[in-house]
Amino acid sequence: MQASIETRDLTRRFGSFIAVDRLTLRVERGEVFGFLGANGAGKTTAIRMLCGLLQPSSGTGKVAGCDIQTETDGIRSRIGYMPQKFALYPDFSVEMNMRLYGGLYGLKGQALRDRMDVISRLLNLEPLLSQRTDSIPWGWQQRLNLACAILHKPEILFLDEPTASVDPVSRRHFWDIIAELAASGTTIFVTSHYMDEVEYCGRVAILVQGRIAALDTPVGLKTTYGHASLGEVFLDVVERAQTTSSTQ
């Protein structure tokens, strides 16, 4: 079976700084893949390369069957990207934002209206459609953000800290939706600083200074490192990798 995401030695340098260092990974279709790392570990740089928004310095990669260097247009129509920073128009209504994003992804007419119906039902956004985006609570704004990223039925969904500052109850609902999307075959590539959420992922990679320092299922990671929670595993992996690099 063809992988959803496959990279080999993917590297990105900024001057002498190596932000992503020989990243090699394979993510299968319908997998929920957690991509962790400290701030500045290279997560966002890696995601931007996978989304075709940033050219790698070296290495290769395919996303949804498209080459990340030469077929970036193909990638963009097949993926959804929910960036870390809120990217919707605060003074537009919820519906206007959905129409705008649907249009940007090439949906129009009846097809766009049908998808907007389906998605607003899926995310319970129906009663909010006419409200100004900045007037609804933050957790719901993030739902709208997700709605805009999945209107065009992407094969792969990239979520960069989708639940930052979202309360535990709303986070729970957000993950229900993610689980439904994954069950219907969408590949999910997600970063988060909430270690309890990371437990919901099928596999988890921990990035330290641009390199994958650990990659396994949550249970595998806890067994290997001998910790009860992924939070402890994370601190352990990051500290070990940093000690190694500072003694070099």
Added chain:
Amino acid sequence: MSLALRIRDLIKDHAGEKALKGISFEVPEGALFGIIGADGAGKSTLMTILATLMDADSGEVEELGLDLKKDFKILRHRIAFMPQRFSLYPDLTVVENLHFFADLYDLDPAEKQKRLSDLLKFSALEPFQKRRAGLLSGGMKQKLALCCCLLHRPSLIYLDEPTVGVDPVARRDFWILLKSLKSEGITLVVSTPYMDEAKLCDTLLLLDHGKVLDSGSPREMLSRYPYSLYRIRGPKPLAYSARKEPPQGVSLVYPAGGELRAAVDGGMNASQDDLWKDFPGANASESMTPDIEDLFFALLSREQASLEKTVK
């Protein structure tokens, strides 16, 4: 014990909505006081008012023994506020930002130099002092923001979700800094969406739709947990959607890390050893002690469920 904060019946309408509907609570001097609540509960509105940046519609606030309404100008020299959004100058370096805020507070040159070097040491930002603030990592930005709050030696600090978007290592470091400020006797009022951080506070206030739903030490609040809580082993944690009705007799089912948890009404008298039988794919259930996140779910899930229903 003297109080850093005494609040009576605070009311505020914000953008046509009742943001705060009569809030009363007290914070002892030197406390590490946590505010938690769902999005839109009124946490930021409350902090903005207490930080003297917005007027309440009615109610009384006594801050450091002074009246918030009358003495806000004096208070501004004695309190500090670290807002949710990064509010330093990204184009200025670390040390330039510190100089700028020190000048706003009119520190004299000798005092300024001493504070700057103390704070750079305290925050471990010394090696980065010439770096532009916009280029710092998320955790370092928040440490710098904290330092800018501390320049004028406030006795009371409000921090609005200071660790959002900050990785677990930097989050732990940030809380070590908060603890050391507490040990100097500074009163800290901090809001957070992370329940593992809430646990570190002396006292918690749970806000919901502009009202105080509960407050007390984490231990006191947990003693009021309304259900019997069980861990269900076997099924994948996300196998139970919040949209589905839980099995009969079970009030709440939700994933917590790698396991599923079930909250049972009045489970004290009934034996629940075979609770797992109601969950496809499960092979065991055991009773467990709730933590703050479980309590948060218990108190707010009903609220959220009724919202979802009206939404539908």
